[in-house]
């Protein structure tokens with residue numbers, strides 16, 4: 449099965465409600481879709497969001513990286529030579545993680561199709577079911593409490609509460625949500641870099657002293673402030689998770705050696721795809737460190753790949769934040785991963801099993 453072409457399209461899906469974090473507000477998903485075509489007629493699918501504030505990627509850079517650098521290196525390569533193909537993708541251009549991720553996801557999709565198995569089986573197997581959390585956008589306290597209660601009523605047992613705005617209001621936000629859902633849902637926080645290290649310690653001590661039990665706090669401080677991350681990790685009981693701080697396997701090793709965080713959030717759009725995500729999961733497994741599998745604002749095309757990976761690496765990926773499809777107003781994909789509220793399951797069909805994508809605008 450040889451690669452003959454890589455075609456690109458744009459996919460827009462409005463969100464059910466605006467997605468608000470300390471970094472940005474988004475009303476609709478608008479992602480680049482990658483189709484890797486082969487001489488056997490099989491097509492592999494991938495997707496890249498433009499999360500400029502986290503990865504530095506924008507639509508133009510994703511499209512140009514794929515068209516002018518990645519595609520010319522990939523056409524003619526054999527999908528059965530997976531390790532070689534992924535090395536070419538990773539080494540042909542620096543950074544550009546979302547572009548690499550989208551192409552790698554499509555290549556893994558084809559690799560699994562080649563052997564007629566769902567992707568998770570090619571990655572080592574596992575039980576094809578996961579449960580995701582749901583993000584509660586940062587907002588007025590009453591709105592966040594209402595959104596949290598609605599999420600719990602819809603069956604979500606873990607809420608990822610966005611904070612990182614005003615520290616005083618953040619403490620009140622979390623207390624109010626905790627009081628409203630106590631006993632019905634677990635709460636994890638994501639500050640998206642919005643606090644200083646001292647503010648984070650202050651807020652988490654206040655919450656701990658008030659009896660608020662949090663599952664974890666994600667990326668309390670700026671991405672590059674590793675000393676600050678360690679400062680927080682050393683001083684609070686609540687487990688601290690690194691998100692924006694860690695992209696590559698090398699960064700994860702450094703973080704583990706410094707003991708700067710307790711948990712790592714793996715996202716395919718940070719790692720540049722599945723091959724490095726596997727390396728990170730294996731490093732963390734070796735060091736007895738837990739991971740979360742996360743996503744950006746992605747539809748079920750690329751989130752499906754994250755689902756397959758998480759199932760295969762469930763020994764170390766113990767936390768799931770794959771709510772992209774739940775945030776969408778509709779699922780544009782007919783495929784083998786089913787997203788039903790908090791429940792995610794995989795059907796027994798080859799690859800990612802993507803049969804069709806509604807509303808895709810092909811690029812010339």
Ligand SMILES: C[C@H](N)C(=O)N[C@@H](CCC(=O)O)C(=O)O
Nearest residue numbers: 499583742743744745769771772
């Ligand atoms: C969508 C997911 N629950 C999430 O919060 N992902 C990111 C932010 C993604 C974005 O801004 O597009 C995260 O920080 O964990």
Ligand SMILES: [Mg+2]
Nearest residue numbers: 638666667691
């Ligand atoms: Mg995060």
